[in-house]
Amino acid sequence: MKEDLLVRPLAVMALLPVAVQLPAFAGTDPAALPSPHAQADPMPITLAYFGEVATHPGLLLGTEHKAWEVGWHRAFLAAHVGGYRHPGNHVGLFLEGAVGYRLTFPSGLSLETLIGTGYLHTLLDGEVFTAGATGVEAVRDWGRPAWMPSVTLGCGLDGSGLGLKATRLFTRIQLFGQYPYNGAVLPHAAAQLGVTWNFR
Amino acid sequence: MKLRFALTVTLALLVGACGSPGDMVFVRSLNADLPLLVQGNVASRKMVIFIHGGPGGTGVTRYASAAFQALGESFAVASYDQRMAGLAQGNPASDSLGLDQHVRDLDLVVEVLRQRYPDTKFYLLAHSWGGALATAYLANGTQQAKIAGWMPTDAAYDMVTSLRQSREWAIARAQDRIAQGKDVSLAQEALAWYGETPTITGARLVKHFTFITKLGAYIHNPATADKLNAAQVLFFGPYSMPSESINLAQTFQHFALDQLASLDLGDRLPAITLPSLVMGGRHDGSVPVAASQAIYARLGTAAADKTLKIFEQSAHRPMDDEPQAFVAAVKEFLTRY
Numbered sequence: 258m259k260e261d262l263l264v265r266p267l268a269v270m271a272l273l274p275v276a277v278q279l280p281a282f283a284g285t286d287p288a289a290l291p292s293p294h295a296q297a298d299p300m301p302i303t304l305a306y307f308g309e310v311a312t313h314p315g316l317l318l319g320t321e322h323k324a325w326e327v328g329w330h331r332a333f334l335a336a337h338v339g340g341y342r343h344p345g346n347h348v349g350l351f352l353e354g355a356v357g358y359r360l361t362f363p364s365g366l367s368l369e370t371l372i373g374t375g376y377l378h379t380l381l382d383g384e385v386f387t388a389g390a391t392g393v394e395a396v397r398d399w400g401r402p403a404w405m406p407s408v409t410l411g412c413g414l415d416g417s418g419l420g421l422k423a424t425r426l427f428t429r430i431q432l433f434g435q436y437p438y439n440g441a442v443l444p445h446a447a448a449q450l451g452v453t454w455n456f457r
Numbered sequence: 458m459k460l461r462f463a464l465t466v467t468l469a470l471l472v473g474a475c476g477s478p479g480d481m482v483f484v485r486s487l488n489a490d491l492p493l494l495v496q497g498n499v500a501s502r503k504m505v506i507f508i509h510g511g512p513g514g515t516g517v518t519r520y521a522s523a524a525f526q527a528l529g530e531s532f533a534v535a536s537y538d539q540r541m542a543g544l545a546q547g548n549p550a551s552d553s554l555g556l557d558q559h560v561r562d563l564d565l566v567v568e569v570l571r572q573r574y575p576d577t578k579f580y581l582l583a584h585s586w587g588g589a590l591a592t593a594y595l596a597n598g599t600q601q602a603k604i605a606g607w608m609p610t611d612a613a614y615d616m617v618t619s620l621r622q623s624r625e626w627a628i629a630r631a632q633d634r635i636a637q638g639k640d641v642s643l644a645q646e647a648l649a650w651y652g653e654t655p656t657i658t659g660a661r662l663v664k665h666f667t668f669i670t671k672l673g674a675y676i677h678n679p680a681t682a683d684k685l686n687a688a689q690v691l692f693f694g695p696y697s698m699p700s701e702s703i704n705l706a707q708t709f710q711h712f713a714l715d716q717l718a719s720l721d722l723g724d725r726l727p728a729i730t731l732p733s734l735v736m737g738g739r740h741d742g743s744v745p746v747a748a749s750q751a752i753y754a755r756l757g758t759a760a761a762d763k764t765l766k767i768f769e770q771s772a773h774r775p776m777d778d779e780p781q782a783f784v785a786a787v788k789e790f791l792t793r794y
Contacts, residue, residue, distance in 0.1 A: 310691070310692060343695070345481040346544060346696075346700075379546070381483045381546065382481070382695075384482045384483070385483045385490070386482060386483070386484055386485065387485040387486065388486070388565055388568070393565070398483070401548065437548050438700075438703060439707055440548065441703045441707060443703055
């Protein structure tokens, strides 16, 4: 009985990587329009400086998955987790997913755009005081949740020309929203400077 | 090697980046989180509490102004942003915007400061709409007892009268501009609009404030007035321009347009008996100088303990038009009381 319970999920886990790759072999002739900089996708990792208004520092960690690629054009899905600190104002922690499009030229230069949605949690960057039963008391701030829509524009460069194999350097400008903020959508701007590694 | 360098730079940015320009805490009051910044000489045991105008403006950002930095050399300065103003956060209900709640918020700010800075004397420096807020606050005897003195500056305690006087100022200024051949089309547009608008109320407030701003109601001499270091404020401090813009719009929509124009607290002035330094700019077109003169006359403060200071080279913001003279007047008052 116990062996039966184990075998089935193990079988699914073993077959899943094969199942995911089937469509890639089923539909398209990969030789027809080869991408000039076809990237190996098994596990790209993105790490970037994330600066809200450029100078409020933070970090972004992410990955992406190629959804479609023809010639110089690629559509992809991306997921990011990160945070930043606006000193004296707030700390922002976020988790977002995005759909992106990248145009890569033979030179290795690329242009991209992403549209995303995610979750932003903001915490006050300072001690918090309120009126308690016996007077003023310090309270812990658990932060506030917000919806985080975003749009990003960026450009990048294939790192192989700089001796950095299987990497892509990039810079991005992101506009993201924070809702609700005092009943409205608060716009933010962020600059990203980072690298994507394509692990084989 | 390259990776180690990148990580070092990243960590340095994270750890060593700009900090807050003073001691920043937050005061949580009815779902609003009000930033409260204390800077300057706290060892003096005398602290100015700045109550900003607008409504919907910002006080916290004043830390970067020449006047506040000079004042901080001798005394402590506390600035806070009111609910749905400046850098305030928290998602409070829009119907919480009202004079009574602003007074309760201010009292909590005062209590936080009294706890954090014991054995300190507190003085209210109340500018423009902040003057109305301070008037309402001090009219309560229990609250007034917590304060050692106050400095209403271009303070709007009676918006009905001030708006009428501001309209008259705008018409006179527009006529002057036409006579001088300066900003003629703006001046003509203003005169036409004021001709069709005998009373400034409700939604007309926005247009009125736009006209008087362009006609120079706030700063008398833009060439010499103190200006904040924009790069320092925008990129290296707690300020957020989108926050201030959103909050200003929300405050106007949910408070100013409904309640501001009918505000008249003149009957509360006689209840205020604190040492008072009443200040105003001669060329103020937003709250004309007659308001400061009326406050001085109607206060309950003994004649020996109240002073009227008119800044002859200033409009609505003497702390920016004449920062040295402004600071000197404030320092003299704080030293005396």
